[in-house]
Amino acid sequence: MSNRSATDTIKGYFYQFDYSIAKILNLPKDSDEIVVEGIEDIDINSSTDETAIQCKYYAKTEYNHSVISKPIRLMLDHFKSVKNGTTPKIKYQLYGHYKSGQSKLTLPISVNFLKENFLTYTSSKIKHEHHTKLGLSDADLQEFISSLKIDINAKEYQLQLTDIISSLSTTFSCDTFDAEYYFYNNALNEIRKIAIEDNISNRKISKRDFIDKINKKKVLFNKWFLELKGLKNYHKELKDQHFRTLNKSPFERFFIIELPIKHNLSEIKEIIQIISKHYSNLSKREPKTFCPYICFPNIKDSDLLLLKDELFKEEFNFIDGKPYSGSKFYTKAIKTEASYSNQLKIKIIKDITEVNELLPSISKTKQVFHFYFKNPLITISDTGIKNVNIQISDLNHIKEII
Missing domain, CATH: 3.40.309 (Aldehyde Dehydrogenase; Chain A, domain 2)
Structure with missing residues (x-):
């Protein structure tokens, strides 16, 4: 892998981790929680509901419906288990940044648009209709759409990072340097540690606990952080x-x-x-x-x-x-x-x-x-x-x- 490709890959991981940090910091209550690598990349548990978020960064890729069709089908699989009564009801969200092509998607989507562009696909020259396979009616699909939020105009990497640094500066009443080199670096390290836990219960953290864990004024030697800096x-x-x-x-x-x-x-x-x-x-x-x-x-x-x-x-x-x-x-x-x-x-x-x-x-x-x-x-x-x-x-x- 070239240095440029390696950096792009690392930036993709960073973007997802940064989004997790941003979501934690923006939780309305200290007791609200996120789960890293849960049902989706990030799960948010509040006192009222749970949202599973798929987060991707495609800074050099044009948006096409096929890019998000598989994640939507996987979300629909989970929705099916909700309909079967085996899984609690949740909300779904697709969040991604793309180089261009955002105008191809008009929101909100209809049931027909969902079926034609995301649920119908060809594999080994065989046409598949995922909704038919799951036995879901148009009414079911409309219910799924009501639980689904699609945002393909996600913030660019640096803009998202700048917002996080600003949020950390406010949270810890510090300057930009301290926010980045101490608290952001600590936050990044904490998210990375949580993400690699085998037990899903260990990948869950509340806003209160997260703030407490990153409130340490020391500069960490973070290999990924240094790769980008x-x-x-x-x-x-x-x-x-x-x-x-x-x-x-x-x-x-x-x-x-x-x-x-x-x-x-x-x-x-x-x-x-x-x-x-x-x-x-x-x-x-x-x-x-x-x-x-x-x-x-x-x-x-x-x-x-x-x-x-x-x-x-x-x-x-x-x-x-x-x-x-x-x-x-x-x-x-x-x-x-x-x-x-x-x-x-x-x-x-x-x-x-x-x-x-x-x-x-x-x-x-x-x-x-x-x-x-x-x-x-x-x-x-x-x-x-x-x-x-x-x-x-x-x-x-x-x-x-x-």
């Missing part, structure tokens, strides 16, 4: 939002970086050097000099010692909160101010315990930037601290973001 653009937008102007203010900045299982000393040293270069100011003319803190929570003691040895040999000045050999960690020691005279370039913290001990003792403006692979390693409960959690898949991505 592009990795370079994704990194650039994160940089512009959180890191572009950081070195202008003398804040106390903490960089907490989870290391992959396989890592090497040179990678870690390079990241330290980049962070120090971008977020330290030791100029003689600067009235308030500063340097950042850095913590690798899962680094081995032996690797941390090797790292410090390398930095010392290279005359890269650092402190670690341990003022003498065999000393325990002292917050007073690690809070030594960086200056032009001491050329202190980085403050190394061993683990999360030390970070949690240190943060409350600092009265200056604090910012925590946490890069992790699967789950965050630290929880910041103090709302006065800027806390940015970013999921990564490769340690080298940090260099592009910061």
Whole structure:
């Protein structure tokens, strides 16, 4: 599959997932539910009725009646089971976006139009009449039409996404960036997880539960999201939002970086050097000099010692909160101010315990930037601290973001 075809396929999945997100956010009551991949792509259960929705995105395809005839026949199969009394009555909806050809369909449709264009077809040179096969009368078909809504003028992909971002901005009282990179990304991840559940009961979620689940301010590394955004653009937008102007203010900045299982000393040293270069100011003319803190929570003691040895040999000045050999960690020691005279370039913290001990003792403006692979390693409960959690898949991505 070509890159363009792959992207089109991914966009089709995204469109359906996005539509699910949009429908959840627009549910009138918090207790109303949707089922992803239920009777149809999306089922909506409200206090008054249930609607099964087939959702498709054909941005490069002209509309023809044959494109939606099979989904309509499948809906009619379900309607037949309703008539037989084996299935509860529901509503049906076809929702799709097409490149062109929408004028071919005039709504509302008649029973004859339904039979001729959607229910009658040829297979292996044999003519089939689906309504006859099911034993449905014209009155039955009229009842089915009354329960069926067809919309082939669905929103274009980007327009639908823009509306979702706007809705999320309103729901969480946030700006567009936070709505997209945090809450939309979380929403997309949540819908994807629900869709692959085997048990249909696990593919059901209420508006209230969905909002609660996506209300997490952390940037997820979502492969499909990145496929559409592009990795370079994704990194650039994160940089512009959180890191572009950081070195202008003398804040106390903490960089907490989870290391992959396989890592090497040179990678870690390079990241330290980049962070120090971008977020330290030791100029003689600067009235308030500063340097950042850095913590690798899962680094081995032996690797941390090797790292410090390398930095010392290279005359890269650092402190670690341990003022003498065999000393325990002292917050007073690690809070030594960086200056032009001491050329202190980085403050190394061993683990999360030390970070949690240190943060409350600092009265200056604090910012925590946490890069992790699967789950965050630290929880910041103090709302006065800027806390940015970013999921990564490769340690080298940090260099592009910061």
